[in-house]
Amino acid sequence: MKIATWNINGIKARIEGAKTWLAAASPDIACLQEIKCVDEAFPADAFEALGYNVSVHGQKGFNGVALLSKLPFDEVALRLAGDEEDLQARYLEAVVSVPSGVLRVVNIYLPNGNPVGTEKFAYKLAWMRRLRERVKALLELEEPLIIAGDFNVIPAPDDVYNPDAWIDDALFRPETRAHFQSLVNLGLTDAFRACHDEPHRYTFWDYQAGAWQKNRGLRIDHLLLSPQAADRLVKCEIDAAPRAWEKPSDHVPIWLELTL
DNA sequence: ATGTCGATACTTTATCGA
Numbered sequence: 001m002k003i004a005t006w007n008i009n010g011i012k013a014r015i016e017g018a019k020t021w022l023a024a025a026s027p028d029i030a031c032l033q034e035i036k037c038v039d040e041a042f043p044a045d046a047f048e049a050l051g052y053n054v055s056v057h058g059q060k061g062f063n064g065v066a067l068l069s070k071l072p073f074d075e076v077a078l079r080l081a082g083d084e085e086d087l088q089a090r091y092l093e094a095v096v097s098v099p100s101g102v103l104r105v106v107n108i109y110l111p112n113g114n115p116v117g118t119e120k121f122a123y124k125l126a127w128m129r130r131l132r133e134r135v136k137a138l139l140e141l142e143e144p145l146i147i148a149g150d151f152n153v154i155p156a157p158d159d160v161y162n163p164d165a166w167i168d169d170a171l172f173r174p175e176t177r178a179h180f181q182s183l184v185n186l187g188l189t190d191a192f193r194a195c196h197d198e199p200h201r202y203t204f205w206d207y208q209a210g211a212w213q214k215n216r217g218l219r220i221d222h223l224l225l226s227p228q229a230a231d232r233l234v235k236c237e238i239d240a241a242p243r244a245w246e247k248p249s250d251h252v253p254i255w256l257e258l259t260l
Numbered sequence: 261a262t263g264t265c266g267a268t269a270c271t272t273t274a275t276c277g278a
Contacts, residue, residue: 112278207264
């Protein structure tokens with residue numbers, strides 16, 4: 001079973017690229033972030049035509065996540081527990097049935113948090129604490145579980161082209177990295193790092209200043225696995241090719257294969 | 261290099277978020 005995550009940076013602007021990539025890569029489940037549209041505007045029919053069931057949690061203009069699955073959804077949850085007043089569309093959790101039992105997928109668009117020192121950074125850290133609480137509860141189910149998405153976290157200095165230039169950024173602040181480590185320390189496996197130890201492998205290149213051409217990127221899109229999922233991990237790859245396409249997202253897909 | 265992109269609005273050029 002192949003599971004992918006991709007911050008597409010606007011589904012209206014990216015529908016052709018998304019269809020092209022999905023048709024070629026054919027993941028069984030795809031987690032999309034930053035769809036930047038309301039539920040009614042999401043082009044579900046285009047993905048249904050490719051064989052996907054579609055679940056959307058959108059909002060006007062910003063954020064927004066969607067789950068595409070060739071397997072039907074048994075359960076869907078659209079909110080991250082812990083703050084009833086948080087209305088930002090950044091979370092979508094689903095359960096599907098697989099031959100070995102169930103697979104649970106949590107699709108997240110974790111807050112960016114810049115600039116540091118503002119309420120945005122406080123919101124990011126609070127959101128990470130809420131995510132940790134949810135994941136802690138889910139791990140007690142002892143199921144294959146994947147937390148996938150745009151984490152807006154650079155886990156280590158080897159995951160950024162120039163760590164010194166990023167030390168004051170919300171994606172790389174010590175507090176951010178500590179919160180991410182605390183999440184992983186619940187017993188999760190970073191699927192990409194379980195399969196690859198080479199430094200400077202990226203999932204994002206800024207649109208500005210020729211970042212893609214100069215390979216000045218960040219590894220901020222992640223697939224974290226429960227022990228039951230990690231035991232079944234076969235491979236995990238970043239597909240950087242779409243970054244060179246016409247009208248690209250600034251992120252590229254990352255996917256993994258599990259034996260389920 | 262203040263270098264780009266996507267969405268929005270009392271739109272045709274600004275603003276915001278990333």
